[in-house]
Amino acid sequence: MAYLWQKLMSLPLLRTKASDDAPGSSDANRSAPLLDLQTAKHLERLTGRSCNRLIYRTALTHRSVLHDHHDADDKPESNQRLEFLGDAVLDLLISEHLFKQFPESDEGHLSSNRAKIVNRKALAAFARELQLGEHLIIGESADKQKIRASESALADAFESIVGAIYLDQGLAGAERFITNHVIARVDLRKLAEAEYNHKSRLIEYTQSRQLPPPLYTVIAEEGAEHEKHFTIEVSCNGIALGCGTAPRKKDAEQLAAKEAMTRLETEDPFGPPAES
Numbered sequence: 314m315a316y317l318w319q320k321l322m323s324l325p326l327l328r329t330k331a332s333d334d335a336p337g338s339s340d341a342n343r344s345a346p347l348l349d350l351q352t353a354k355h356l357e358r359l360t361g362r363s364c365n366r367l368i369y370r371t372a373l374t375h376r377s378v379l380h381d382h383h384d385a386d387d388k389p390e391s392n393q394r395l396e397f398l399g400d401a402v403l404d405l406l407i408s409e410h411l412f413k414q415f416p417e418s419d420e421g422h423l424s425s426n427r428a429k430i431v432n433r434k435a436l437a438a439f440a441r442e443l444q445l446g447e448h449l450i451i452g453e454s455a456d457k458q459k460i461r462a463s464e465s466a467l468a469d470a471f472e473s474i475v476g477a478i479y480l481d482q483g484l485a486g487a488e489r490f491i492t493n494h495v496i497a498r499v500d501l502r503k504l505a506e507a508e509y510n511h512k513s514r515l516i517e518y519t520q521s522r523q524l525p526p527p528l529y530t531v532i533a534e535e536g537a538e539h540e541k542h543f544t545i546e547v548s549c550n551g552i553a554l555g556c557g558t559a560p561r562k563k564d565a566e567q568l569a570a571k572e573a574m575t576r577l578e579t580e581d582p583f584g585p586p587a588e589s
């Protein structure tokens with residue numbers, strides 16, 4: 314929970330900074346429409362409020378757009394910062410829901426279940442259901458069809474929209490959105506049981522054997538800036554256990570941990586467990 318708290322500490326500052334973009338401000342009233350009519354209406358149906366604001370355009374702007382703008386003074390902002398914010402808000406709201414739904418669970422189980430629910434695969438599925446991919450703003454030089462179907466891009470868009478709603482409507486608005494489009498539509502208990510977090514499994518394994526925590530190291534980066542793939546190796550006590558490659562470091566870490574657990578199920582590179 315310490316990591317979650319560290320992320321949430323930044324939210325009031327971000328909300329203060331976003332006040333200049335608040336509804337009713339003179340700049341907002343003077344500005345031209347920021348989204349095409351179809352996208353603005355779609356977001357209005359999802360959020361229950363008008364969404365024709367810069368914050369929502371930013372939430373749908375894929376980082377590939379930045380590569381088509383060489384003028385530093387006229388460079389648009391991608392949704393990466395909003396993704397960070399939405400990730401924190403989503404963690405908080407899902408944590409609260411799990412806390413209430415699983416009163417018998419301890420902190421470790423709650424953390425594990427939250428990680429299973431907000432993984433990239435699940436977030437991308439939520440984004441597909443909300444048709445966010447169809448409304449992404451993508452750079453002209455990028456492969457638009459590939460990005461619109463990308464699990465990474467869709468998961469980022471979902472978190473970014475949550476961040477935008479938080480800045481626009483506050484925590485109550487973000488909670489309504491998550492309740493309507495995640496909690497009400499998904500059996501969180503079933504999802505928590507179905508999606509297993511490999512990193513958590515690996516941590517549990519090392520702790521049970523009194524070993525140091527797993528260490529994740531980026532050993533390769535390939536591809537253009539907006540289509541990067543990371544290869545990450547996981548090791549423990551100086552022993553390499555597995556590798557994973559994915560567009561996001563978090564996903565590559567999960568794949569590396571999965572490979573490590575597969576190996577540890579068939580062999581024991583560490584020898585007998587340390588005696589307590």
